[in-house]
Amino acid sequence: MTALKQILAGITLAAVLGGALAFGGAALASDDKDDDYNMQNVETAIDMQQAISIAQQQVPGKVTESELDREDGKLVWEVEILGNDQQEWELYIDAQTGAVLKKEQDD
Numbered sequence: 001m002t003a004l005k006q007i008l009a010g011i012t013l014a015a016v017l018g019g020a021l022a023f024g025g026a027a028l029a030s031d032d033k034d035d036d037y038n039m040q041n042v043e044t045a046i047d048m049q050q051a052i053s054i055a056q057q058q059v060p061g062k063v064t065e066s067e068l069d070r071e072d073g074k075l076v077w078e079v080e081i082l083g084n085d086q087q088e089w090e091l092y093i094d095a096q097t098g099a100v101l102k103k104e105q106d107d
Contacts, residue, residue, distance in 0.1 A: 042068065044075055044095035051077030051093040058103055059089045068095060076101060 046054075052063050061083035069078050075095035083089050088106035093099070 042075060044068065044077075046077065046093065046095050046098045048077060050098065051095070052079055054093050054098055054100065055079035055081060055091040058091060058100055059083045061085075061089070064088075071101070074101075080106070 065080040092102040
């Protein structure tokens with residue numbers, strides 16, 4: 001009887017651990033969607049229009065995309081611009097201070 005209890009306990013433990021790993025993997029896979037949803041509910045000192053204005057002062061042109069994201073633990077506005085020079089630019093604007101954190105030309 002004790003051998004049967006040990007086998008059942010082992011099977012139960014394996015099932016519980018397997019389920020936890022399966023659900024944990026699913027949670028990890030959905031992190032990006034959760035982050036996107038959470039970004040819609042975040043308050044920032046610099047709004048999207050202000051970030052776009054700051055970016056266009058650095059690179060005059062047409063904004064092709066902008067979104068709020070997290071980079072190195074900071075909230076940043078990522079602003080993509082097709083510059084008047086016909087080059088694609090991506091700028092990262094600190095969502096709290098408005099500082100330009102990065103400005104790079106896309107390939």
